[in-house]
Amino acid sequence: MYIAVINYNMGNISSVKNAFKRIGANVRVTSNARVISNAKALVLPGVGAYKDAYKNLKKLNLIKVLKENIRKKIFLGICLGMQLLFEYSLENGKNKGLGILKGSVEKIPQFVKVPHMGWNQLKILKRNSKILSGIKEGDNFYFVHSYYIIPGSKYVVSSTTDYGIEIAASIEHDNIYGFQFHPEKSSTGGLRLLENFWNIVKEKG
Amino acid sequence: MITKRIIPCLDVDKGRVVKGINFVDIKDAGDPVELAAFYDKEGADEIVFLDITASHERRKTVVDLASKTAEKVFIPYTIGGGISRIEHIREILRKGADKISINTAAVRDPSLINRASKIFGSQCIVVAIDAKYKNKDFWEVYLNGGRTPTGINAVDWAKRVEELGAGEILLTSMDKDGTKDGYDIDLTGAVTSVVNIPVIASGGAGKLEHLRDVIKYAGADAVLVASIFHYRQYRIREAKEYLKSEGINVRI
Numbered sequence: 543m544y545i546a547v548i549n550y551n552m553g554n555i556s557s558v559k560n561a562f563k564r565i566g567a568n569v570r571v572t573s574n575a576r577v578i579s580n581a582k583a584l585v586l587p588g589v590g591a592y593k594d595a596y597k598n599l600k601k602l603n604l605i606k607v608l609k610e611n612i613r614k615k616i617f618l619g620i621c622l623g624m625q626l627l628f629e630y631s632l633e634n635g636k637n638k639g640l641g642i643l644k645g646s647v648e649k650i651p652q653f654v655k656v657p658h659m660g661w662n663q664l665k666i667l668k669r670n671s672k673i674l675s676g677i678k679e680g681d682n683f684y685f686v687h688s689y690y691i692i693p694g695s696k697y698v699v700s701s702t703t704d705y706g707i708e709i710a711a712s713i714e715h716d717n718i719y720g721f722q723f724h725p726e727k728s729s730t731g732g733l734r735l736l737e738n739f740w741n742i743v744k745e746k747g
Numbered sequence: 748m749i750t751k752r753i754i755p756c757l758d759v760d761k762g763r764v765v766k767g768i769n770f771v772d773i774k775d776a777g778d779p780v781e782l783a784a785f786y787d788k789e790g791a792d793e794i795v796f797l798d799i800t801a802s803h804e805r806r807k808t809v810v811d812l813a814s815k816t817a818e819k820v821f822i823p824y825t826i827g828g829g830i831s832r833i834e835h836i837r838e839i840l841r842k843g844a845d846k847i848s849i850n851t852a853a854v855r856d857p858s859l860i861n862r863a864s865k866i867f868g869s870q871c872i873v874v875a876i877d878a879k880y881k882n883k884d885f886w887e888v889y890l891n892g893g894r895t896p897t898g899i900n901a902v903d904w905a906k907r908v909e910e911l912g913a914g915e916i917l918l919t920s921m922d923k924d925g926t927k928d929g930y931d932i933d934l935t936g937a938v939t940s941v942v943n944i945p946v947i948a949s950g951g952a953g954k955l956e957h958l959r960d961v962i963k964y965a966g967a968d969a970v971l972v973a974s975i976f977h978y979r980q981y982r983i984r985e986a987k988e989y990l991k992s993e994g995i996n997v998r999i
Contacts (some may be wrong), residue, residue, distance in 0.1 A: 553867075556843040560818050590868060652848045655943055657870045657914065660968075661792055661998040682750060682998035684823060686845075686870045704748055727823050727845065729787055 543742060546581035548608075550598040552622060553589035554726075561726035565733055567740040569572040575607045583743040584608075584615050585622060588622030592631040592647065592689070595622055605640070612642050615742050616717045624713065625691055625719030635690050643715060644694025650687075654706040657688040662723070665712050668700040673719050673738045674712065680724075681731050683711065683723035690722065717746075750998045752792035752964050752969035753789065753946060753983055753991065757782055759798045760941075762808050779812060782818040786976075788921050789983045791822065792998060795848070795917070797970060798828030799892070805829045810838050813997075815841025825873055827917075836863055840871060848917055850875040851890040851896075854897060854904075857911055864912030874913040876901055877990075878934055879921040886920075886934050905938045905946075916942065919949040921994050927953030930961035930970070939966035947971050955981060955989045962995055 545562065549555050549571050562585075569585075570577055578584060588595055588606070598607050611617075612627075619627050626639045631647035639647070640673040650656050661682040666674060683703075690709045693699060700714040703723075713720040719739065725732035758765045763777045775781055782792045796816070798809045805828065813826055826839055827848030835849050851861050853874050864872045877893050878886040878901035887900040905916055919940055920931030932953045941944045948961040949971035961967045975981050987997045 553840065554843060554845070556817050556841070556965075557821075557845075558813070560843065561821055564821070655945065658749070659870055659914070659945065660752060662748070686823075688870075724823075727821060729822050733821060 543743070544570050545583045545740070546578045547571045547585045547587065548578065549573045550595065550602055550604065551582055552587070552590075552595050552598060555587060557724075557726045558585065558587045558620065561736055562740070565737040565740060567736070567743075573602045573604065575603065575620065578604070578607050578611060581615065582592065582618065582746075583612060583620045583739070585620065586623030587620045588626070589686075590622060591593060591635045592622065592625065592639070593635075594635040595626060599626075599684065608640060609642070612640070612718065613716075616739075616746060617719065618739055619718075619720040620726070621687060621722060621724060624722060625689065627718065627720060628691055628693070631689060643698060643713075646692050647689045648692055649689055650709075651707060657686055658690075658705050658709065659686045660684070662703040662705060662711075664701045664703055666701045668714060670741055671700045671714055673714065673735060674700060675738050676734050677731060683721075683731060685711075685723045685724070685726040687722060689723045693707070748996050750792070750957055750996050752947075752966075753958070753984075753986060753997070754793045754795055754823070754969055754971050755786045756795045756797060756949070756971045756973045758973075759796055759800070759812060761800050761804070761806070762811065765799065779902045780815045783816055783824065786983070787822045788981050789818050790987060791983055792969070793822055794820065794824040796824065796826045796828075797848075798826065800828070804836060804928065809835075810842060813844040814842035821904060822968055827873070827875055831859070832963045833859075833862060833866065836867065840867060846871045846872040846873050846915070848875045850877065851941050853899045853908065854888065854890055854899065857907065860911040860913050864914065868916035870911050872910045872913050873915045873917050874908040875917040875919065876904060876908075876975070880934070882953055884937065886937070886985060888919060901934070902937050902941055906941050906976075909942045909944050913944060915945045915947065917949060922951070925949055925950030927974070929953065929957040930965070930967070932961060935965035935967050939968075945969060955986055958986060959993045963993070
């Protein structure tokens with residue numbers, strides 16, 4: 543049983559891998575369709591531009607594999623990896639995403655400093671969320687992003703953060719999870735979230 | 748609301764931390780990775796490594812540091828020191844560093860800031876500025892670790908690096924560095940008032956009031972600290988409790 547961390551050349555894969563290793567999870571970093579299909583869970587990390595991310599997934603022939611597998615498996619998208627779940631992004635023109643969830647990705651309005659970078663507090667909306675277990679209202683997580691999601695349904699949002707505007711910090715829909723912040727860079731709180739994810743994977747496995 | 752950050756800075760020479768730091772709970776006080784992991788546990792918000800290795804081996808020592816740190820440190824970290832090429836930046840970021848900091852190379856070739864931020868994103872490009880007071884409202888930018896004056900006005904340069912795509916400025920006051928009598932409020936304030944990217948104040952921290960002052964009165968987004976934590980004059984937690992009691996939003 544392992545988690546496939548999808549490598550599509552969009553930055554900082556090693557931090558995600560190291561963080562999962564630290565909490566004792568079995569991870570395989572891969573861009574191989576078969577390794578992805580055989581995984582119990584998928585993690586799509588990502589730092590960089592939306593358009594490039596989609597293009598890279600396409601070049602690696604991973605679009606179809608992801609669309610087929612995300613709903614079937616336990617999925618975690620981190621930052622750009624979460625944003626890719628939605629229908630499109632307005633980053634540098636309108637760019638298509640995976641369209642697993644309804645909604646879009648838009649630029650953080652310029653009346654605040656962009657990128658939104660640093661430690662910010664969570665306001666927890668889904669109190670019984672398994673992946674947020676052990677996390678307290680007001681705990682800090684590390685954010686770095688210039689675009690944010692506008693989900694079609696507000697019910698997917700499990701926590702938010704306040705940056706002058708309200709930003710969805712985490713999402714949850716059936717077996718699909720997403721974090722706008724970086725758990726792999728959020729010290730003990732972040733590691734706890736990854737551990738929760740691994741526990742969910744083990745429970746269902 | 749976003750928090751103000753406390754960032755310990757480690758100077759590294761040939762893979763070892765300079766200025767020996769003696770902590771009882773650290774096996775090897777000269778090991779930058781172990782120290783950084785210690786500061787992660789202590790509640791530091793980020794780590795800055797400054798590689799000062801004076802040889803052609805620096806390129807390799809910097810990449811090694813990036814990769815070893817990624818295994819043990821789970822907060823963001825920045826690596827600086829002699830970085831001047833896109834390929835080098837790519838290598839360091841790939842190994843797990845979140846940001847790189849450039850100084851001399853950015854002044855020599857400002858297009859580096861522009862190219863790097865386009866490829867990797869502004870958020871991972873920090874421009875370090877070492878400035879020294881010259882006369883009324885004029886702080887001069889120095890290069891090569893403070894050895895080479897440039898005639899450039901630090902405030903103008905700060906504005907310029909923002910336009911070129913820098914995501915953050917690490918601003919060191921050469922007048923205050925090592926004095927322990929407080930950050931340079933005038934210099935920091937002059938820079939934060941003209942740019943819209945985060946500014947890390949550096950140089951001069953001697954007591955906790957200094958951290959408060961540069962955040963409150965000069966608008967710094969983060970403070971770089973070295974000796975007051977390295978020598979255990981204060982613990983990070985203590986500094987944060989103090990800042991919180993002064994009405995500053997911090998991560999505790």
